[in-house]
Amino acid sequence: MRQLFLSLFLFFSSASPAEPVSTGYLDSIAIDGHDPVEYYSSEVRSKHIEVKGFKRFAVDWNNARWLFASQASADKFEADPDSYVPQYNGFCSNALALGEGLIRTDGTVWEFFGDKLHLFYAERGRQRWLDGDWASYKEEADAAWEQLRNQ
DSSP states (O other): OHHHHHHHHHHHHHSOOOOOOOBOSSSOBBGGGBOTTGGGSHHHHHHTOOOBOEEEEEEEETTEEEEESSHHHHHHHHHOGGGTSOGGGGSOHHHHHTTOOOOOOOSSSEEEETTEEEEOSSHHHHHHHHHTTHHHHHHHHHHHHHHHHTO
C-alpha cells in the first residue's frame, strides 16, 4: 500500500499542469467557439473571415473545449493540435508583446505571421503587427509567454 501511494504521489507531482488557454470567463470554450482549423483554409484566409464551430464537433484539449465546424476539422485537430492551436493558445499576441499579460481573445481579429496563426484582442493590435516589425514583436511575445505559462 505504501509503495502504491508513493507511486501515485510521484506520478501526480511530476505531471505538468496544462498551459492556459483563452477561454470564456464563464465556460471553458476556447477562442469563443471559433474553429481553429478553418483559419488555415484558403477560402477563410482569402476572405479574412472566421468560422464558428458547433458543440456537436467538440474536442477537449489542454483543459479547454475547442469547437469545430465539421467532424473533419475536429479530427484534424485531434490528430495534431499543435499544428492548429493559435499562438499562445489564443491569447492576444500584441498584449503579450507589450507586457500586458494574458488578454483573452474571441477569435475575430486574427492574422498569420510566418506560418503561425495569431489572435488579437482588437484590430489596433493586429494593425500594429502588420505595420511594424512583427518578428521583433513575436520575440517579445514569445519571451512573455514562456514566463507566464510556467507560473
